[in-house]
Amino acid sequence: MALSAYTKEFRYNFKLAYPVMLGQLGHVMVGLVDNLMVGQLGAAELAAISLGNSLIFIALSIGIGFSFAITPLIAEADGENNIENGRSFFHHGMILCGINGLLLFVLLLFLKPILYSLNQPPEVVDLAIPYLEIVAFSMIPLMLFQGFKQFADGLSQTKYAMIATLFANVVNVVFNYLLIYGVWIFPRLELEGAAIGTLISRFFMLAFIYLILKNKKKFIPYFVWSKRKQLDRSIFKRLFGLGFPTAMQMFFEVALFTASIFLAGLLGTNAQAANQIALNLASMTFMIAVGFSVTATIRVGNQKGKRNFTELRRIAFSIFFMVLVIQAVFALMFIITKGILPTFYIDNAEVISIASSLLVVAAIFQLSDGLQVVFLGALRGLQDVKVPSWICFVAYWLVGFPVCFYLGQEEILGAMGIWLGLFVALSASALLLYLRFNKLTKRLIESNLE
Structure with missing residues (x-):
């Protein structure tokens, strides 16, 4: 072609x-x-943010994974022009998201003592616990927001969640500034101030997207809320069947990166702070690939609803090629600016030096990281989630983690070894997921010709 x-x-x-x-x-x-x-407060405070967010990210991966089940079902219903089915998936999905948010909040409070038993620097753990307690509560509004977001994404209306998120960031910056440093009439709360800023911004984000969607003409038919008797256990089961494996996919990956935080913590506060800087920068470029992953889910789901599998494969590969080019550009940028970017976070020569070396590895795995997430998005559009979950488990925990653990020891490669293990895991995941998508789409095309 x-x-x-x-x-x-x-x-x-x-x-x-x-x-x-x-x-x-x-x-x-x-x-x-x-x-x-928070980095302006010192290395211990920055490491505490990293440690507290390690559990938050795990919970977030599970919750977002469940919410992702909404998008392919809405996209398929949209491809079939079936508003009634789309409305039902939306309403059932919102209920699940609300339950997930509440359960994740309770789970995080239950798990917080685990931070004391992970052999992390004591001063870091003491700072991380209050931060974790406050941010944990924000899981409730965030999961409800995710429900609205995935619903709108499924209808190819991706801009509204963006608008809500960007405005919420302004709110977060303002309250962070006021509460971390104690500006004007506000108390100086430092890490707890950062957590409160996050909480306020997420409630704002939820209210904002709800008000936008319920008043837009395209969404009005979906906001005729179902009565209790219209709730169907089979739809909850279908959402769970898609959401649970997707949550596991995200959990396996996020848990591996969280393990890298704990392994870095064993090397000391500076290594952990450097690891957090590199992770934060790599996560920003990863979110570009996530945008294309959602696009793959939407477009593949639409074509699945139309049963046009040849077009489905062509469109999916067009997305794969775009991600390959974009991630290659980011890889080059990381290599060129590796000595500059960490200086924006902290004024500590050792932390900056370690973070710069980690960004070289981050540059190398940009390609495999971007491709594996877009392959997952395409498979999600096909509603193929169980086998990809096993692929993620094998790639991250049977292949990648042993490499992280062995090479990440202080007497071998230290923090650099941890990141080489991440590269191995992501590359294995990308290869296996591509083989899965290639096999399924060829089979669908052949069966459609018979």
């Missing part, structure tokens, strides 16, 4: 992807703002 068959899709791919990218970057910006502002 000629290259133009793929490149002609680039404009529409980008149109769908860029609001998701900006929205996802908005989520990361919450962490970035916390890191930049």
Whole structure:
């Protein structure tokens, strides 16, 4: 197939992807703002943010994974022009998201003592616990926001979540500034101030997206809320069947990166702070790929609803090619600016030196990291989630983690070894997920011709 068959899709791919990218970057910006502002307080405070967020990220991966089940079902219903089915998936999905938010809040409070038993620097743990307690409560509004976001994404309306997230970031910056440093009439709360800023911004984000969607003409038919008797156990079961494996996919990956935080903590406060800087920067470029992953889910889901599998494969590959090019550019940027970027976070020569070396490895795994998440998005559009979950488990925990653990020992490669293990894990995941997508789409095309 000629290259133009793929490149002609680039404009529409980008149109769908860029609001998701900006929205996802908005989520990361919450962490970035916390890191930049708290980093001015010292290395211990920055490491505490990293440690507290390690559990938050695990819970977040599970909750977002469940919410992702909404998008392919809405996209397929939209492809079939079936508003009634779409409305039902939306309402059932929102109920699940609300329950998830509450359960994750309770789970985080229950798990917080685990930080004391992970052999982390005591001063870091003492700072992390109050931060964790406050941010944990923000899981409730955040999961409800995710329900609205995934619903709108499924209808190819990706810009509204972006707008809500960007405005929420402004709110977060303002309250962080006021509460971390104690400006004007506000008390100086330092890490707890950062947590309260995050909490306020997430409630704002939820209210904002709700008010936007319920008043837009396209969404009005979906906001005729179902009565209790209209709730269907089979739809909850279908959402759970898609959401649980997707949550596990995200959990396996996020848990590996969280393990890297704990392994870095064993090397000392400076190594942990450097690890957090590199993770934060890598996560920002990763969110660009996440935008295209959501685009893949939407477009593949639409074509699945139309049963046009040849187009499905062509469109998916156009997205894969875009991600490959974009992530290659980011890899080059990391290599060129590796000595500059860490200086924005902290004024500590040792932390900056370690972070600069980690960014070289981060540059190398940009390609595999971007590709594996977009392959996952395409498979999610096919509603194929169980086998990809096993692939993620094998790649991250049977292949990648042993490399992280062995090479990450202080007497071998230290922090650099941890990141080489991450590279191995992401590369294994990308290869296996591509093979899975290639096999399934060829089979669908062949079965459709019979």
